[in-house]
Amino acid sequence: MPFHKTRVSRKRAIACVFTINLLALLGCPDPGDIIQDQQPLFVYLTWQGDTSTTMMVNFQTKDSFSLPFVQYRHIPDNGDPPEDFTRIDDGLGLQLNQHEDKRWVHSVEITGLQAGQRYEFRAGLDTGLPSRDYLFRTISDEPDAAIRFINGGDMDLEDTGTDIDDDHTKQLMSQAIKDDPHFALLGGDLVYEGGSEELEEKWDNWFLTWQEIMVTSEDCLVPMVLAVGDHEMDSDDPYDDGPEGVEFFLDFFTQRRVNQKLTYFTQTFGPNLVVYVLDSGNAYSHAEQVQWLQEEMTNHADFPNQFAAYHHPLYPSAKDFDNEWAELGRELWGPVFDEFGLDTAFEHDAHTLKQTFRMRGEIVDPTGTLYLGDGAFGRKTREPDEHEYLEFAEEVKHYWSVSVNELGATYTGVDRKGRVIHQYP
Numbered sequence: 225m226p227f228h229k230t231r232v233s234r235k236r237a238i239a240c241v242f243t244i245n246l247l248a249l250l251g252c253p254d255p256g257d258i259i260q261d262q263q264p265l266f267v268y269l270t271w272q273g274d275t276s277t278t279m280m281v282n283f284q285t286k287d288s289f290s291l292p293f294v295q296y297r298h299i300p301d302n303g304d305p306p307e308d309f310t311r312i313d314d315g316l317g318l319q320l321n322q323h324e325d326k327r328w329v330h331s332v333e334i335t336g337l338q339a340g341q342r343y344e345f346r347a348g349l350d351t352g353l354p355s356r357d358y359l360f361r362t363i364s365d366e367p368d369a370a371i372r373f374i375n376g377g378d379m380d381l382e383d384t385g386t387d388i389d390d391d392h393t394k395q396l397m398s399q400a401i402k403d404d405p406h407f408a409l410l411g412g413d414l415v416y417e418g419g420s421e422e423l424e425e426k427w428d429n430w431f432l433t434w435q436e437i438m439v440t441s442e443d444c445l446v447p448m449v450l451a452v453g454d455h456e457m458d459s460d461d462p463y464d465d466g467p468e469g470v471e472f473f474l475d476f477f478t479q480r481r482v483n484q485k486l487t488y489f490t491q492t493f494g495p496n497l498v499v500y501v502l503d504s505g506n507a508y509s510h511a512e513q514v515q516w517l518q519e520e521m522t523n524h525a526d527f528p529n530q531f532a533a534y535h536h537p538l539y540p541s542a543k544d545f546d547n548e549w550a551e552l553g554r555e556l557w558g559p560v561f562d563e564f565g566l567d568t569a570f571e572h573d574a575h576t577l578k579q580t581f582r583m584r585g586e587i588v589d590p591t592g593t594l595y596l597g598d599g600a601f602g603r604k605t606r607e608p609d610e611h612e613y614l615e616f617a618e619e620v621k622h623y624w625s626v627s628v629n630e631l632g633a634t635y636t637g638v639d640r641k642g643r644v645i646h647q648y649p
Contacts, residue, residue, distance in 0.1 A: 267358060273333065284327055285328050293312060295346050298341060318475055344359050372405050412452050452473050500531070539571070562584050572597055576619055580596075581613055
């Protein structure tokens with residue numbers, strides 16, 4: 225999969241414009257069409273660095289004759305005039321050769337930001353039209369600041385153009401954004417099935433819907449932190465293909481350096497929250513992540529709220545307790561969670577709303593880990609099974625609204641009508 229990284233100089237930009245004009249003189253495609261094909265289709269946010277001081281701006285174009293840029297400026301909360309725009313010409317352009325229209329995904333990281341502040345930005349290519357202006361807010365680094373996020377997975381948007389009254393995923397997004405989340409923790413299976421060419425339209429619909437709905441009351445785009453699911457895979461063979469088996473997912477969402485191709489990583493949010501994003505047997509096996517997880521939990525032991533997120537549940541609500549993924553998770557990850565005191569694990573895949581008792585060593589223990597789930601952010605639900613470890617389970621499409629501070633966290637399960645289905649504690 226080709227990608228390139230370099231700085232866009234004024235000389236290079238002039239050369240690109242000259243090339244477009246020359247193509248026109250030679251009877252090649254209309255320069256207007258070339259420029260239009262380089263206008264961003266979708267703009268969305270992720271992180272690969274510090275959530276208080278950086279932001280990764282991602283956007284897609286149909287073509288690319290130059291490298292990406294972002295212009296951004298600080299918008300003071302006190303009403304003072306905004307600063308002048310700063311320009312970043314250092315980013316990545318990655319062509320999706322497996323995509324029918326051979327489109328490009330671009331990512332530009334903004335660094336050196338102030339914590340808990342709002343920024344305006346636009347993105348584009350030198351030889352194309354820029355995006356409209358968007359806003360984002362960085363995560364606060366104040367010890368007493370509350371962090372709000374939403375969690376869900378297993379989405380199922382209807383066809384492009386479907387009215388919100390007939391689309392349960394859109395309804396859930398429309399409820400979730402009312403919480404003004406600082407970010408979204410998504411647990412995989414965003415689009416069914418994986419990278420299949422016939423579903424490229426569904427991916428486009430997903431990005432468009434996110435861009436249109438997931439905008440807070442202060443007009444900020446909601447950044448995403450994503451775990452990979454089995455429906456992001458290009459094949460049915462778990463981790464046999466390694467990261468190449470989830471190529472679409474890695475190409476779309478820049479969460480770590482492109483050449484790392486990792487689907488598991490640690491992300492912190494201020495001084496009170498750390499999230500270990502894991503791959504539950506899709507591109508990487510459970511076993512491959514054990515030592516890394518031990519080291520990461522050791523290095524982040526001072527964070528008062530310790531969370532994990534992954535797709536296949538250790539304690540499933542509507543699948544066999546002894547299924548392969550659950551057994552591997554409990555055998556290999558469960559002891560690490562217990563040893564280092566993981567507070568909460570966000571699980572998905574089973575398409576129910578569930579909350580376990582706190583579990584340690586597969587036994588109910590008030591000092592153990594809370595397991596929440598189980599997907600159903602619009603996808604067809606399943607009837608929960610009866611398990612002794614389940615304190616609450618219901619067949620309902622939902623998302624989790626989570627508020628975190630230095631004293632702990634609260635969790636609220638909300639359905640597509642905005643009704644509170646369950647709260648913990």
